Amino acid sequence: MTETADRWIGASVTRLEDLPLVTGRGRFAGDIDFPHQLHMRIVRSPYAHGRLKSVDAAAALAMNGVAAVWTAKDIADLPPIEFREGPNENLSPYRQAVLAAEWVRYVGEPVAAVFAEDAYVAEDAAECVFVNIDELEPVLDAAAAPTELRPGLGTESTVCRQGYGNVDTAFRDAHTIVELDVSIGRHSAVPLETRGAIGRYDAARDVLELHGAAKVPHRNRESLARMLGRSTGGVHLYEGHVGGGFGVRGEIYPEDVLVLVAALRLGRPVKWLEDRREHMIAANQSRQQRHRIRAAIDGDGRLMAIDDDFFHDQGAYLRTHGARVVDTTCGILPGPYRLPHYRVAGHVRMTNKTPCATYRSPGRFESNFARERLMDAIADKLGLSRIEVRRRNLIAASEMPFERPLVALGDDVVYDSGRYEALLDKALAHIGWDALQRDVASRRAAGEYVGLGVAIYVEKSGLGPTDGARINIHTSGEIEVITGGASIGQGFETVVAQVCAEMLGSDYRQVRVVHGRTDRIEYGIGAHATRATVMTANAAAVAAKKVRDKALDMAAQLLQADAADLDIVGGCVVRTGMIGGPAISLGDIAHHLRPTSSTRGERDPGLSAEGWFSTSHMTYPYGVQIAVAKIDKGTGAVRIEKLLIAYDIGRAINPMLVEGQLVGGFAQGLGGSLLEEFRYDERGQPLSVTFADYLLPTAQDVPFVDILLTEDAPSGVNPLGIKGAGEGGIAAAGAVIASAVDDALGASGTISHLPIMPQQLKMMIDAFEATGAAAASSGSG
Amino acid sequence: MKPARFCYHQPTTVDEAVALLGQLAPEDGRILAGGQSLVPTMAFRMAQPPHLIDINGIAELAGIEVDGDIVRIGACVRHTAFEVAGAVPGATGVWLRKVVRHIAHYPIRTRGTFCGSVANADPASEWCCAVTAIDGRIVARSASGVRRIAANQFFEGVMATTRRDDELVTSVELSLLPEGTRCGFAEFSRRPGDFAIAMAMASYRLVDGNRIAEARIAVGGAEPMPRRIAQAEAELNGKTPSTPVFAAVADAAAAAIDPMEDSNNTADYRRGLVRTMTLRALENAA
């Protein structure tokens, strides 16, 4: 740990955020209380699909301590929850109303809201709200022929189409065609802290406050202000500590709107905390896709074309993201490979399940799985090794920046930099691929079901367009950085502090980073899409440079020197290279820049500046994952024995935090690959509503994750050269685990679905053993 | 996830607890032991008992007593007590110690009780399987007296027993198995610490040099309640330990059961797991 370095960028310093967290003084949504607050409890639909005939709240209203019970009628003036990216006429019929009015479309859909003196009474009263629903047949299979949810409202809300070239010709001319039908199960983020929202109206200031905000406070402020018909200046969002975001927390849900409206109309603060069961049916789910994907290959195993028709199980409504996950899937699917012709159609299908949206690595976990399954299948079909077929198709370093006529997250896809094959070679060398292959082969010969998997992928990060930061150095010497970013626990404060400290010759512990507060800075896009570090750190660097220039200019006057001869070391301005010479601290310089200071001269008051960073393109980190999987043939259980993530981050501000992101991400990816699934029965009743049926990986299930972090391809699209890490560990987890398990079975292409269930593996193995098919017969690699 | 309203009672003697239970059982008053099964179901409001009778303050129920060749496990003895070597003497103690680390996770084991698990009668409870394998007796007390119920007369189905609502399980009695008894245990759950999908317990003694006698094979988690599998025991008794013998016993156990099905596990899969677990329990005993 280089806690005293004056080079902070690149140092694995400990996190600034940790002290309150590890001493139990964090402030999560549950810790926030206001005097006289009411507690909200949501009454949810018990049916997956039905006509809502009436809601009888008389008994609940008669209970002691119940302040109000609302149904859709009480908030008829509120519009449905809007899309963050703005109105979309075609998709707008699929938006979710804050409370269901005429129809219910998933189990868990809010039908009424109870407001009471405490959470116990609220729950007692909610049990006494009687909902009269005529149950209808649910739509549960997104890949079945489209139908109607109700007259005029089709289940295919939209189809995202992208592509280029002439796919049909390529398939006609192909040497080989490989076709797969692969699918990913429904799973999502299940953070330790469930959601929470506290609404408070401060009549004295005419400000409506939402506490418990996360991820995108500024953007949510705009949406909420529009929905509630208020000026953005009269709505403020406050982010506290966040016990896990992962894409799910911080979107606008019905409950967020309700606490605000109730705070306004009932004249009391309103607190809502989601319970775990609610989280499992109400928070955004994700991932469920089925790809019918095929590739046209030439005689050397080179991709000529990919044609993918996939079905995305969106659930009952389109939430804040609209159809974004599907669009990203389309834009990112080709990954690290050269692909002359491409056609993709992503069907956004509505079903009677909990609505879906983004979960860490949306569209990439899915598309990497589909594409890498395809690459393995191509290798097996042509008798090439799984490594060789990938090598032949990787985009070369000389082709960078590499432009593909595709769009992801509204950006044209241009891979800014990358040395994919070099990373593959490093990964193979690091894990000792040849020896590993021999070892696996001999274990298989001895009857073990063990296999090797590989996945190569391109990540995306640093979604623009713009972020700002304001730096103010106080007369105490403390450096305050006010950002429009958000911290979802990833170490945001630490990395922004490191960048500022480096530019300002100060200790990173002298830096206080403000985030997630709409009352401190006007704009901000927040923390999603692996963008926070890239965008905010670059903006902070711009602001820090301006502050530095101002400090040196002021100091030049005070030290009677030329600013060009000055440097900032240890928080003091000194003459470059002169040890023990005159020095003036940043705090003192701030003092000289007070509005009333006589030494300030014509300079604007304050040792402060604002910096902005804009980008028109995302930056694309990339990785290679290698896994060794073993199947217990007596039970079908899979154990990942070894796991390597080789990842090029461009430039790591804090390698320790990058590694933490990669390992944590992989753990979640392992969950979605082997354990986690939101399942529904034939009536659309959710079956995974507790931690006894939705299985999260524990420390005992997650292997040691070996990380090979490289900085071979700094980003060309931002001055710091950084790329993001937030989603790099999870993005290819499904792909690599499937590849390894498939190899362990020794029967190529058997793994076409995630999560991989022990029952299914045991059945396959029993069948192999019965027919005497030796697992050792097919080679790995 | 807030429980419905309830009254909380805190007796300090067994007599008091039994009297309270007699009075409150008709209104669905319940015993609160470790709370590790009851409290979560109350949080989900799947259970809404209007009265809880907390037995944790009853000193008489706190211990493990050895009385000749019987060990008596009091109603407040936590799972963790069995993690300590020698807590229960001899082969029985060794067996229970092999079993206990498969129950839930450590923090849950510090609260959950042996007798609570038995009263709760989850089909996948390791203790229910153990009590069945060892032919234990459940000591149930009510205002009308004490009943000693044999394990194979106690478990009736999924979370169903022959205990009457007004009966407090004051202890479970287990026989101490003869010296030299070899004991094994194996279970499968998708994650360590989860309720098992199938489990097996196996024990036997070697007599006349190398001949198996006193075989006990019990299977849990696979059927609505644990039970000894006579066909598998018959297959084992009189044989010499070997892999083919164990495999034949495992096949017999798998063939003898009528496995439950659920949304994750077909009957066939459970049957296959019973085979694997029986084999592994035998290997673990050897």
Ligand SMILES: Cc1cc2nc3c(=O)[nH]c(=O)nc-3n(C[C@H](O)[C@H](O)[C@H](O)COP(=O)(O)OP(=O)(O)OC[C@H]3O[C@@H](n4cnc5c(N)ncnc54)[C@H](O)[C@@H]3O)c2cc1C
């Ligand atoms: C995450 C998790 C994982 C778990 N995994 C396992 C596992 O793998 N294997 C396993 O066996 N268990 C498991 N359990 C359950 C745990 O072992 C419980 O402790 C046990 O099932 C019940 O014991 P208890 O003392 O907590 O009983 P309580 O929860 O207090 O009571 C359970 C029921 O039994 C009744 N009861 C309790 N004691 C008596 C008595 N003396 N007389 C009459 N009635 C009584 C109660 O009224 C109640 O109805 C798990 C629990 C959790 C939360």
